[in-house]
Amino acid sequence: MHRYNDAVGKYFLHPPLEAGSDLRGEAGSLAQGVWVCVSADVQDGILRNAGFRAFACPHIIAACNRVMEHLEGRPAGALCEVEPEVLQTQFDIPVEKAGKLLILKDALLACYADYQAGGERLSAS
Amino acid sequence: MLVTAEVIYLDYAATSPVDPRVREQMNRWLDNRDGFGNPSSAHSVGTRAADAVERAAAEVAELVNAKPSEIVWTSGATESDNLAVIGAAQFRRIRGQHIVTVATEHKAVLESCAFLETRGFEVTLLQPDESGLVSSGKIAAALRPDTVLVSVMHANNEIGVVQDIGAIGKLCRQHDVLFHVDAAQSAGKLPIDIRAQQIDLLSLNAHKACGPQGIGVLVLDTDRIRRVEPRMFGGGQQRGLRPGTLPVHQIVGMGATMKLLTDGMDAEVRQLTALRDHLWAGIRDLPGVVMNGHPDHRLCSILNVSVDGVEGESLRFALSDLAVASGSACNSLNGEPSYVLRSLGRTDRQAEASIRFSVGRFSTEAEADQAVRSFVAAVEFLQSLSPVRIAG
Numbered sequence: 001m002h003r004y005n006d007a008v009g010k011y012f013l014h015p016p017l018e019a020g021s022d023l024r025g026e027a028g029s030l031a032q033g034v035w036v037c038v039s040a041d042v043q044d045g046i047l048r049n050a051g052f053r054a055f056a057c058p059h060i061i062a063a064c065n066r067v068m069e070h071l072e073g074r075p076a077g078a079l080c081e082v083e084p085e086v087l088q089t090q091f092d093i094p095v096e097k098a099g100k101l102l103i104l105k106d107a108l109l110a111c112y113a114d115y116q117a118g119g120e121r122l123s124a125s
Numbered sequence: 126m127l128v129t130a131e132v133i134y135l136d137y138a139a140t141s142p143v144d145p146r147v148r149e150q151m152n153r154w155l156d157n158r159d160g161f162g163n164p165s166s167a168h169s170v171g172t173r174a175a176d177a178v179e180r181a182a183a184e185v186a187e188l189v190n191a192k193p194s195e196i197v198w199t200s201g202a203t204e205s206d207n208l209a210v211i212g213a214a215q216f217r218r219i220r221g222q223h224i225v226t227v228a229t230e231h232k233a234v235l236e237s238c239a240f241l242e243t244r245g246f247e248v249t250l251l252q253p254d255e256s257g258l259v260s261s262g263k264i265a266a267a268l269r270p271d272t273v274l275v276s277v278m279h280a281n282n283e284i285g286v287v288q289d290i291g292a293i294g295k296l297c298r299q300h301d302v303l304f305h306v307d308a309a310q311s312a313g314k315l316p317i318d319i320r321a322q323q324i325d326l327l328s329l330n331a332h333k334a335c336g337p338q339g340i341g342v343l344v345l346d347t348d349r350i351r352r353v354e355p356r357m358f359g360g361g362q363q364r365g366l367r368p369g370t371l372p373v374h375q376i377v378g379m380g381a382t383m384k385l386l387t388d389g390m391d392a393e394v395r396q397l398t399a400l401r402d403h404l405w406a407g408i409r410d411l412p413g414v415v416m417n418g419h420p421d422h423r424l425c426s427i428l429n430v431s432v433d434g435v436e437g438e439s440l441r442f443a444l445s446d447l448a449v450a451s452g453s454a455c456n457s458l459n460g461e462p463s464y465v466l467r468s469l470g471r472t473d474r475q476a477e478a479s480i481r482f483s484v485g486r487f488s489t490e491a492e493a494d495q496a497v498r499s500f501v502a503a504v505e506f507l508q509s510l511s512p513v514r515i516a517g
Contacts (some may be wrong), residue, residue, distance in 0.1 A: 026512070030513055034436075035512050057436055061439060061510065106301070108311070
């Protein structure tokens with residue numbers, strides 16, 4: 001069994017279960033063993049109520065939770081700026097799990113793509 | 126109640142705490158009150174140790190209806206399995222080089238068989254049905270004129286499924302094929318009678334039954350097989366079958382362990398069955414929770430469940446207040462999903478998200494209640510977080 005640092009313990013529990021619904025992006029699958037769905041509201045280009053659902057190991061769930069905390073109140077472009085290497089360091093994620101972080105990154109990018117695709121709609125509302 | 130550093134221990138199938146009564150018997154040899162000699166020594170100090178070994182052998186033998194002279198002391202069930210499978214097959218290789226076993230056997234048997242394959246043997250690996258059972262008919266169909274050994278464990282260490290050892294023993298005897306049974310999990314929880322069940326070689330250990338680690342036996346029905354080819358050499362102890370100075374305190378501990386099982390089996394089985402069923406009653410209604418193994422033909426002490434929609438590692442992490450085994454219990458070093466559960470048709474995801482609860486002599490209802498609360502909370506949390514839709 002992996003050992004986990006304190007940050008994993010802190011962020012694994014109590015993730016935001018109520019998330020916004022303006023934007024949505026997902027990556028991975030059950031078959032891959034990692035599946036991350038990110039969603040958020042956006043108001044005037046600012047992210048609100050960022051949340052996620054995940055079928056993933058404790059490291060990735062904790063990383064998801066930390067990312068959602070980071071995104072709250074930031075411009076939508078922040079979805080593209082999350083660096084897996086920083087998360088890997090913060091949560092002491094073993095190198096063999098680095099690929100799982102890329103799935104989180106892909107989900108965030110998909111969420112940003114949704115923002116771009118729906119830009120006019122969101123602006124109109 | 127056994128709570129260590131806020132962790133509730135429900136992993137008796139992995140190992141168990143030593144019963145204080147056993148510990149006392151062992152201590153008498155560790156602090157020299159009863160002696161300290163080498164049982165092979167001819168002087169009185171050695172003779173005293175030899176007498177203790179003989180008494181322990183009688184205690185082990187009584188549990189399984191063997192003779193004390195049929196007990197071969199080993200370091201545990203893994204060594205016993207190695208000695209039984211490799212030793213018996215090699216000893217009888219002139220009669221044939223075919224072995225029959227089951228895909229869900231312990232690795233101590235499977236890897237012994239794999240070793241024999243490198244020495245020219247053929248191994249037929251039978252797949253159990255989806256509940257983990259292997260019928261004697263399936264074994265009969267696998268027997269060949271050159272089959273020398275059948276090895277089937279009594280109760281599976283991961284799912285607790287109990288095989289019909291008596292029927293398989295009868296079949297093997299009819300075909301004059303040696304029959305080996307790994308009873309590491311079942312000793313003291315199920316009746317074992319090597320003569321009635323026609324078991325030729327039986328592996329036992331002490332530490333799954335509140336005895337010490339590092340000691341086991343191979344029981345040989347000497348009416349059927351007087352020797353196996355040894356795996357260790359030097360010293361000539363135990364008729365050369367397993368040489369080396371006998372560890373008297375360990376042996377005394379195993380004898381005391383088996384004596385407690387003989388004397389208290391009925392009551393302990395009732396206690397363990399009640400705890401196991403209590404655990405199942407507390408979690409069975411959770412969506413996506415399924416029992417692994419046969420609902421009836423299973424050990425009184427083991428409950429193995431899979432949980433749909435949650436990731437295995439996160440499930441284990443969320444259950445960090447419980448010392449329970451996971452679907453990768455026997456493979457924790459490589460993280461692979463359980464080969465036993467996969468043999469039953471479980472997917473990798475289901476195998477990974479499986480938990481084995483195993484109760485023992487010192488387990489309590491309060492611990493079972495806490496385990497249920499922890500398990501329910503963990504599953505509900507992870508399922509609420511999961512994008513996977515859970516049926517039911």
